Amino acid sequence: MKSIRAQAQFYDQDQSMILSPLEYSLFQWLKLHRGDVISRETLLKNVWGFQSNGDTRTVDMCVQRLRKKIGAEQILTVHGKGYLMPA
DSSP states (O other): OEEETTTTEEEETTEEEEOOHHHHHHHHHHHHTTTSEEOHHHHIIIIIOSOOOSOOHHHHHHHHHHHHHHOGGGSEEETTTEEEOOO
């Protein structure tokens, strides 16, 4: 897998997928912390730039869209904890 920031594209083998700027930021943040479980609140703070008011559904929806584009196996849910990009 390879990513190019300026173009917000994701390459996997011979396929290229366009990511929205937010999807790209989420992908990069999870990739930077690969192997760590990241809470939804932490993602809201570091990717979206605001504190959680308890509603983390925004994160869930963006993760869902990103999984459809890059593959569900790339981002795992750790129930009650957050998300994990496997090492």
